[in-house]
Amino acid sequence: MSTNTNNETMQTVTRRVDAAVIGSGFAGLSAAYEAAKLGKRVLLIDKMPNPGGNSVMNAGQIAAVGSPNQEKAGIKDSVELMKQDMLDAGVSLNHPNLLEKMISQSWDTVKWTMTEFGIQYRDRLTQMGGHSVPRTLSTMNHSGRDIIDPMLSKIQYMPNVKLEMKTKFERFILEKNDENGQDEVAGIEVSHNGVTQDVICDKGVILASGGFSADIPFRKIQVPTFGEKVMSTNQPGATAEVIKESLKISALPVQLSHIQLGPWTSPDESGFGLAPFFCIGAGFPYGIIIDPDTSTRFVNELGNRYERSMAILKMCHPVVCMTDSEGAKHSLEKDLTKLEPTLKAHNSIEEVAEEYGMDPIVLRETIDKYNASVAMGEDEDFGKLLREDAAPLVKFPFYSVRLWPKVHHCMGGLHINSDAQVMHVDGYPIKGLFAAGEVTGGVHGGDRLGSCATLDCIAFGRIAGKNVATFNKKKEGDLHNVAT
Template structure:
């Protein structure tokens, strides 16, 4: 081994399926492994995969008589976008043996098959229960946990963020990671399995660098996907490849009551594989649902939203587990018949009947004359399907079709879908040993990559079902290569079942070291083991009415199998993201929870979240206090738990074995984390500055698209203008010299106005207003109107308040900007020679001077105009009412804007609160003007002697 740090330990960075495959394989080849994951729990994005894992020539396929093999699979993968044949071939050749490895070594059920988009054979494997990503990844996690429990061959360290790779010469010999505010080192060859960068929306992210055009889109990625591994690899000379190829998945699920959420659930591609079809707002098909993901997304951009993924009864029955899960989460809806669906869509039933009839007819013709159709088919041949054939990618495969005559009485499961950032094809360039390639096109000794962090495997587009396969295949390749690099001739075959004393008897078997910080054995002294609910609140538990009161991010309870869980502090740690839990805040989530989780998950990963059971409820007037293990009452913490723990003298509790138990014994305190609000404000300022600069300097041309980028950026610029304008208008309190001088300040900018009777600021703001209105109206027409039938008029709150504001702004401009001031005569001020009176800054006399050497200049008397208009109570009330509408509109819009500004996720809620405070303060400032005018008399000015006598009464 080419390093002065002799070790037979490999380091795996990332606890998803790629990392777990690598770690288990290292052990299988006689090595030791330490797995570092920066999240609180292992799993990563792999647990979210819903379609399955591909395999060509598996035992499952052979048992079903499917004539698939590695060569056919390789050709499909190359057609799908892969550009490096050697990596594509390795992926496909290893697919059968690695899928069989999962089945045989981890007792997994992968007996169901589906054909996904871009595949010529049904080769995507999944089980009968639970989502395949969760099932597969969890089984591998369990195995490695048992290895760590029973031997010294494995260690698992969570909340460990790797920040640097260590080099000796050209070799990578270890890494530095941060945990609990301290830095630690591990030595050995490193396998990076840290994922992609699809959740990093910050201004310096890889996404902003390579695909800034996608920053406005929502994502399916967990917040840990920030490209850390790619950046660290590049820092020591590893080459990257294809970073510009970021896959936009066509079927992100839209939650109608939170349509603009930045994080979206993903509709499994298997839903289309079993026969789901996609309809546009008009109820028509417009693409080949089984085409490549980039193709389907492209056709969606060209068609009219909202788009719906529709499954008839036969299709939904085949994948009912998914449909029930999505329905429970509020992102899919069941319709008793096609008539109800048509009514909800706002289209005639006959349209949907005709759509299905055309699809049915194309399928029947394909059965009898598969290659005689008039349209080019995908991936080859001819198609009878006109809807997709016109796009050059005609549909060739059909499943669970129904004729149009059945639609009226056919039950449907339907979801509204939208394109989402899903997968980063690019990453660190690897070779066929999964080793990272350096600047000399040679492998960097001791550095490997697997999963989404690795580049070159998929080219410019990944086929569905290849992500889990990629993790397993290249995780195993990397694990074996790292073991060989460490051990050489000392490599040996190790049976995981022998190591763990029999292995796993099922994919849900637990180990003592499961969850949390494994090396600290955090859970060995905590309460709430699976199957042993803790005692409840006063008098027999909590009522569902009490649970229903806790529905926010700062106070979130859910019920699972009769247990009441306070998951507030767990939200940010949940591998599936906050939204997955918040959907069920204040509700019973038992059915949906059990669909995707093994039964021991709560006891393993969140035992301290159990605060009681569902019962008769606390006595009237009592405050629910929660409970500790064994039913002993516990205090309800008023501040952040760890912050309070520190406040009572416990330092770095996260590194102490029993900190969760100790934590319950502190009295609690109402703490305000001032630093977090300071940081949130800082990120807010940076984001606003970036958006304003991007608006001004990066717009190269004008284009019409279906995204909300124009709406967001114009909103930020308008908010900035409104704040500045409010500050300027405050000069009315200082009198006519300041207020009229402030107005004249802008007049002096006319020379920049391209010869128009306005200055550059006014012109730019006008363009921003027009852009904001145009994009807002277009999105309302395209997307919101269709939701009124199902969600009510509330979905149009922004549109209605926006139109009211547009009316107000038009009247306001005619009253003030174009208002008649000739009736008062000019007001004379001595304008400062350099636009602003720098010598008057301390006295805030910025826009006029009393220097008698400067000739007075007659300006518009907007001060007198303001008093004339606002002395009329009706105009004042109209103005105050409109400011109220502005505050409502601004706060509603701010909630939608905040998640897309690139602000770190942990600060978003505080940034929202800061934004609301700004809007309310601005509203109060604007309301103060008419109130001030109605309550006072106009001031004659400081230099009354230079005014025309009798100018104003």
């Protein structure tokens, strides 16, 4: 006999598996694969009609220390340096044990995606904002689909994994431990086409349900200014019900109000759009961001996401990111016509000024000043890290987009230990409950650096999958004694 979190008595066991995984993004697929490889029967569910969550529409970027690409380019990097970069961006709210575990496995994680699923990455590394060195690898099409599709194809042929779409996690099924009186997770209640089923999980449940950026009521409670008027880059299924049910069974939340805005999104397109592909590859590293009111720069274009988003919001109106035709060649989306009409081309500085109501004389001075910084190799005004191949903005056409931040990532979530066990408010791991990916908190602290979420989801997804497979509910509690 068991009870669900509404305290209803559950009589009928309709299904029995070793592990249930909730969510079919990077974290869920990595977890399901690892558990299945260890011979466990896995039920993988997702409430949406199509698998992949935010992961499938992600930009395919993943940070790693010690890649052969870094070695080839002579880039000196270390676990400590990446950790420091993440702590700086996260204002030291990051949980160091999670950071260390993830970063020390970063190149191995990328290698795993290559060897297990045949995923390919481009030769070139990207220098992303807030990272002190180039360490970001990109998949061939700059898309999370490059990772999700091969994972799905392989998992589909594993006889012991069943992927069920349009199947929603509703509640936990709990069991009381006779010895210590603590609630343990015995399974989950799911719904599919209006029919409810109980799934009893002999090994455990893995939460991989992503963040809640698209859940306006929930995110507005955490950050009142992120209400209806703030757009989001996320898919509509990025909602908070899994976190809410976890809170009902006394899972410990961490930093839920740390919600990230993306500084590279445009108000002229919906969702994530294509502007970020222009800005991340070209506009930010090889161009400038200008306040149209003053026709001047106002922020380090390669600062971390928080600094840039806040600086833009302070302007109270959209700003303009611009580079010349040489800089635009670095756009992650090579076919610039795909970015029209959000992306605009201009044959003179006067045309740029006219488009955005800027002062052409001041704009020319701004560009001249930036070009002088590039020539010197030092940005005295904003401390931007100028790449060796950065060049003055001189070649027309110039290209520009308007920018206004959108809600992008939830740094906060459920507290896990470094074995991906979900922690109870009283400081012990909830038996039979694991979590990985954006549903968890602590890795990114106050703000996430670009390309670190893919790594987080896959690294901890793998840990959760391996640990659920080897977990013995009867014997084991804390797989790892460090509870932070």
